[in-house]
Amino acid sequence: MSKVILQIDGNNFYASCEQMIDPSIKGKGLVVLSNNDGCIIARNSEARKMGIPMGKPYFKLKNKLTQLNINVRSSNYELYGDISNRLMQLLRKNCEELEIYSIDEAFGTIKRPKGKCLYQWGKDLRALVYQNIGIPISIGIGETKVLSKISNHLAKKIQSNSGIFDIGIIQNKDPYLNQIKVDKVWGIGKRMSIWLKSKEITNARELRDMSSEKIKGKYGLVGLRIQSELKGNLCIPIKETTTDRKEICVSRSFSYPVDNLEDLSQAIIKYVLIASTKLRKYNQLSSAITVFMNTNTHSKDLFRSEATGKISVPTSNSKIIIEKSLSLAKEIYKPYKNFIKAGVILHKLQSDQYKQNLLFDAQNIHEELDTQRLDNVIDNINSKNGIDTINWGSSIMKNEWRPRREKLSSIKTTNMENIPIIYAN
Numbered sequence: 442m443s444k445v446i447l448q449i450d451g452n453n454f455y456a457s458c459e460q461m462i463d464p465s466i467k468g469k470g471l472v473v474l475s476n477n478d479g480c481i482i483a484r485n486s487e488a489r490k491m492g493i494p495m496g497k498p499y500f501k502l503k504n505k506l507t508q509l510n511i512n513v514r515s516s517n518y519e520l521y522g523d524i525s526n527r528l529m530q531l532l533r534k535n536c537e538e539l540e541i542y543s544i545d546e547a548f549g550t551i552k553r554p555k556g557k558c559l560y561q562w563g564k565d566l567r568a569l570v571y572q573n574i575g576i577p578i579s580i581g582i583g584e585t586k587v588l589s590k591i592s593n594h595l596a597k598k599i600q601s602n603s604g605i606f607d608i609g610i611i612q613n614k615d616p617y618l619n620q621i622k623v624d625k626v627w628g629i630g631k632r633m634s635i636w637l638k639s640k641e642i643t644n645a646r647e648l649r650d651m652s653s654e655k656i657k658g659k660y661g662l663v664g665l666r667i668q669s670e671l672k673g674n675l676c677i678p679i680k681e682t683t684t685d686r687k688e689i690c691v692s693r694s695f696s697y698p699v700d701n702l703e704d705l706s707q708a709i710i711k712y713v714l715i716a717s718t719k720l721r722k723y724n725q726l727s728s729a730i731t732v733f734m735n736t737n738t739h740s741k742d743l744f745r746s747e748a749t750g751k752i753s754v755p756t757s758n759s760k761i762i763i764e765k766s767l768s769l770a771k772e773i774y775k776p777y778k779n780f781i782k783a784g785v786i787l788h789k790l791q792s793d794q795y796k797q798n799l800l801f802d803a804q805n806i807h808e809e810l811d812t813q814r815l816d817n818v819i820d821n822i823n824s825k826n827g828i829d830t831i832n833w834g835s836s837i838m839k840n841e842w843r844p845r846r847e848k849l850s851s852i853k854t855t856n857m858e859n860i861p862i863i864y865a866n
């Protein structure tokens with residue numbers, strides 16, 4: 442038995458999540474927009490075939506999308522995050538180790554029985570994921586991370602592979618590595634690929650076979666490691682991901698510029714409430730907070746400011762974090778600036794099981810328990826009935842500058858109210 446690396450990736454992930462909750466749009470063109478309905482950030486394969494480009498501003502393509510009858514959705518990160526959690530949990534059960542690499546990508550390991558192709562194993566996992574989560578995935582199998590990435594690329598590229606490829610079982614990999622352009626090799630950045638091309642290295646096979654001295658001389662261990670991984674020697678180990686988060690960031694762009702402290706404070710309170718709810722959900726406490734805000738990054742008078750403050754006793758209490766964040770916001774706010782984005786980051790997260798209190802602080806335990814109970818009641822009501830069913834009065838936003846999400850799908854997997862009703866006769 443030998444260990445193999447898997448690279449698993451959700452196909453057109455955001456678009457697939459949207460299709461999963463609304464099967465009526467399956468088989469039709471679909472694009473997903475960035476925050477504030479700005480640009481196209483995801484497409485399904487149908488929209489790609491119709492020639493819709495990535496990254497273009499929505500307003501420029503609005504008419505074309507209507508003409509082509511392509512469905513449009515605002516990004517729904519709550520939905521994508523929930524589906525991603527479910528996907529990773531299922532993958533963790535089916536792999537020996539798992540490293541979550543991004544919202545829709547993971548590396549895993551399993552053992553290969555001697556000489557056995559793992560195509561059928563991959564096919565079963567793919568079917569299991571589709572049956573349980575409704576998302577199509579691609580699986581690349583290889584001896585190393587770099588090879589498993591290439592394998593995944595081939596899984597997508599070659600139609601008959603139906604989303605799975607096992608390069609690890611193939612003795613002569615040359616015909617496959619020849620198909621992979623050098624800039625598609627994992628870890629090769631833009632500058633490195635320009636240098637490689639200048640040395641007439643254009644594909645993965647040529648990179649594997651080039652002089653190690655040359656690549657070491659220019660890119661040191663980083664370059665050497667990629668080349669060694671291409672040869673099948675594992676150099677970049679799997680980093681198992683713990684579920685404990687290190688920080689929580691909540692930020693949004695406004696639908697139009699905000700220039701007064703009152704509106705900014707409302708936004709910041711809103712973000713703190715989202716972040717502290719997450720903190721409690723994962724049974725964590727925070728002992729530091731950063732507040733930031735900026736004007737348009739493309740404008741000449743770009744203004745960006747941030748401040749970080751410590752919280753003396755680690756907490757998950759909304760009220761304490763709101764108070765701290767508001768004093769930070771006051772500190773960094775500048776009048777006559779048109780802010781278009783603000784956010785909060787909670788850092789120094791720790792488990793709520795080991796809370797360290799101040800030695801000489803006469804904390805009122807009863808008061809603390811009361812505020813905890815209040816937070817829990819608010820969380821319970823909101824999780825059963827939907828976000829903002831009940832919340833702090835100061836967080837009520839004026840609707841006009843709330844981020845635009847005109848084409849938002851409902852969140853059928855995280856909100857009781859949105860669960861579809863099925864009638865059976």
Ligand SMILES: [Mg+2]
Nearest residue numbers: 450451453545
């Ligand atoms: Mg993907």
